[in-house]
Amino acid sequence: ETGVTQTPRHLVMGMTNKKSLKCEQHLGHNAMYWYKQSAKKPLELMFVYSLEERVENNSVPSRFSPECPNSSHLFLHLHTLQPEDSALYLCASSLQRGGAETQYFGPGTRLLVL
Amino acid sequence: DQQVKQNSPSLSVQEGRISILNCDYTNSMFDYFLWYKKYPAEGPTFLISISSIKDKNEDGRFTVFLNKSAKHLSLHIVPSQPGDSAVYFCAVSTSGSARQLTFGSGTQLTVLP
Numbered sequence: 262e263t264g265v266t267q268t269p270r271h272l273v274m275g276m277t278n279k280k281s282l283k284c285e286q287h288l289g290h291n292a293m294y295w296y297k298q299s300a301k302k303p304l305e306l307m308f309v310y311s312l313e314e315r316v317e318n319n320s321v322p323s324r325f326s327p328e329c330p331n332s333s334h335l336f337l338h339l340h341t342l343q344p345e346d347s348a349l350y351l352c353a354s355s356l357q358r359g360g361a362e363t364q365y366f367g368p369g370t371r372l373l374v375l
Numbered sequence: 376d377q378q379v380k381q382n383s384p385s386l387s388v389q390e391g392r393i394s395i396l397n398c399d400y401t402n403s404m405f406d407y408f409l410w411y412k413k414y415p416a417e418g419p420t421f422l423i424s425i426s427s428i429k430d431k432n433e434d435g436r437f438t439v440f441l442n443k444s445a446k447h448l449s450l451h452i453v454p455s456q457p458g459d460s461a462v463y464f465c466a467v468s469t470s471g472s473a474r475q476l477t478f479g480s481g482t483q484l485t486v487l488p
Contacts, residue, residue: 265418303379304419304464304478317475351418361407361426361468364476366418 264288265367267352273373274342282337282370284352293335294364295327296351304351310335311357342374378402379467381479390488394452398465398479401446405467408441409476410450413462422463423450455486 265286274280286293295307309317310329324346326338335352351369355362380399388394396410406427411419425432425439425448432439438451448465462481469475 267418301480303377303480304476306475309475353418361424363409363421363424365421366411368416368418371416 264365265352265354267350267367267370269370270368271371271373273375274339275375276342276344278342279338279340281339282350282352282372284335284337284367286333286335286352286354286365286367288354288356288365290354290356290365291332292355292357292362293329293332294353294355295325295335295337296353296366298349298351298369300348308337339372342372344374347372347374377480379465379477379479381463381465381482383482384480385483385485387485387487388455390457390486391454394450394455394459394484394486396450396452396463396465396482396484398448398450399446400448400467402467402469403443403446404469405477407468408439408448409466409468410437410439411464411466411478412459413464413481419464452484455484457486457488460484460486 268283292311296304298304307321308327313329328336349369352367353364355364378401409424410422412422413419423434423437440449464481465479466476
């Protein structure tokens with residue numbers, strides 16, 4: 262099984278829909294992240310979970326709701342999104358040991374909001 | 376206000392020659408630096424990293440150089456291969472908030488056969 266997997270790979274949703282993105286890591290890591298990559302912009306950190314607790318929320322609108330039930334799984338629940346939320350959503354994980362950490366990314370979910 | 380800048384959105388290099396990708400940062404508190412490679416329809420793949428106590432780190436064809444005084448990071452690929460064609464992102468962090476990676480906007484490298 263590859264290190265970090267994400268499903269679905271592609272998602273089209275209307276502004277009134279509710280959907281969830283799923284991420285799973287098989288690396289024995291203890292921190293997980295959600296990033297957003299919009300066209301022509303750098304990756305933007307959205308949320309950080311460390312040992313299943315949310316430790317960072319980078320001013321993300323409440324229509325994005327993360328959930329981390331255990332150290333291997335991370336969800337991003339979406340509701341009443343806007344067309345400008347269309348982007349590539351990337352999950353990453355890392356092993357916290359203090360000091361520098363390397364994050365490993367999943368393949369991403371390409372989201373289109375109509 | 377971008378803290379990490381990759382000023383060249385694209386770079387073309389002949390196969391077998393050296394590719395040099397550059398990255399500049401503004402905050403001298405950054406002390407861990409990474410390069411990621413991204414192919415279309417895939418997530419970024421970790422390539423190589425360097426901490427601020429070093430000025431060079433080498434892994435096969437890839438070498439990262441760090442110039443702390445200039446706040447400049449570069450990635451050298453030699454010899455370049457067509458399979459290296461991808462978008463390369465630099466990312467930086469500080470030990471104090473090691474989980475907060477700040478990314479550059481990326482450079483599209485094309486290696487011509």
